[in-house]
Amino acid sequence: MRIDILTLFPQMFQVPFSFGIFKRAIDRKLVSIHLHNIRDYTHDKHHTVDDYPYGGGPGMVLKPEPIFEAVESIKSDIRPEEDVGALPIILLTPQGRLFSQQTAQELSKYSHLILICGHYEGVDERVQEHLVTDEISIGDYVLTGGELPATVVIDAVVRLLPGVLGSETSPLDESHANGLLEYPQYTRPPVYRGWSVPEVLLSGNHAQIAKWRREQVILRTLEHRPDLLDKTNLCLEERQLVERLTSSPKRSQLSLNKEPTE
Numbered sequence: 373m374r375i376d377i378l379t380l381f382p383q384m385f386q387v388p389f390s391f392g393i394f395k396r397a398i399d400r401k402l403v404s405i406h407l408h409n410i411r412d413y414t415h416d417k418h419h420t421v422d423d424y425p426y427g428g429g430p431g432m433v434l435k436p437e438p439i440f441e442a443v444e445s446i447k448s449d450i451r452p453e454e455d456v457g458a459l460p461i462i463l464l465t466p467q468g469r470l471f472s473q474q475t476a477q478e479l480s481k482y483s484h485l486i487l488i489c490g491h492y493e494g495v496d497e498r499v500q501e502h503l504v505t506d507e508i509s510i511g512d513y514v515l516t517g518g519e520l521p522a523t524v525v526i527d528a529v530v531r532l533l534p535g536v537l538g539s540e541t542s543p544l545d546e547s548h549a550n551g552l553l554e555y556p557q558y559t560r561p562p563v564y565r566g567w568s569v570p571e572v573l574l575s576g577n578h579a580q581i582a583k584w585r586r587e588q589v590i591l592r593t594l595e596h597r598p599d600l601l602d603k604t605n606l607c608l609e610e611r612q613l614v615e616r617l618t619s620s621p622k623r624s625q626l627s628l629n630k631e632p633t634e
């Protein structure tokens with residue numbers, strides 16, 4: 373996958389992609405990141421990227437010309453043999469559709485993405501209207517710019533690319549991949565400060581372990597994100613478990629592996 377990022381602060385991307393799994397993915401050429409400073413696409417002496425909003429109001433607005441020119445320059449560099457059709461041009465903005473694991477999966481199918489990091493009070497609306505194909509928000513809060521959201525999106529997408537996580541880790545098992553949260557994980561020692569690993573995990577009984585994990589997935593989701601359960605297909609037995617737990621007057625049953633507080 374090739375990812376082009378348009379930003380006013382290319383340095384913000386140096387650190388996040390220089391370590392661990394991400395660095396390995398770049399070294400193995402599973403992904404390439406191309407940074408473009410929007411300022412480099414200005415033509416005036418002062419390299420102006422923003423201006424006052426028409427109609428007045430606070431703050432500055434990113435000008436359209438350098439953003440259009442940067443995208444056009446990236447597109448014109450695509451060699452015919454690299455042209456694979458659809459090329460999402462994504463603006464990171466609090467006004468966008470909410471980013472989710474499903475969006476990450478959707479984006480991971482493309483071989484090329486262009487991300488535009490917004491700034492200041494916003495971006496000239498003609499960019500949204502006539503250039504971008506998608507607008508993404510990473511949550512209902514406002515950050516100072518699109519760089520951190522772009523990093524979040526890229527991280528979530530790249531780890532889904534074939535070969536990035538290695539065969540030992542399956543992105544299909546983890547939280548949100550199937551619409552629910554992940555079951556609790558334990559490693560050695562079996563007892564730490566008097567807190568034991570659930571016995572079933574030490575039993576070697578794989579059927580029991582699978583059953584316990586599925587129950588924990590449901591319990592944990594019910595406790596932390598009950599909204600997710602409404603959107604997921606559960607089997608009859610699992611539905612009955614949810615009903616039993618939610619109708620129980622003892623909500624403490626929902627506390628996973630936590631000691632009684634009394």
Ligand code: ADE
Binds near residue numbers: 490
């Ligand atoms: N830019 C500022 N805040 C943002 C958010 N929550 N998501 C995406 N881009 C943003």
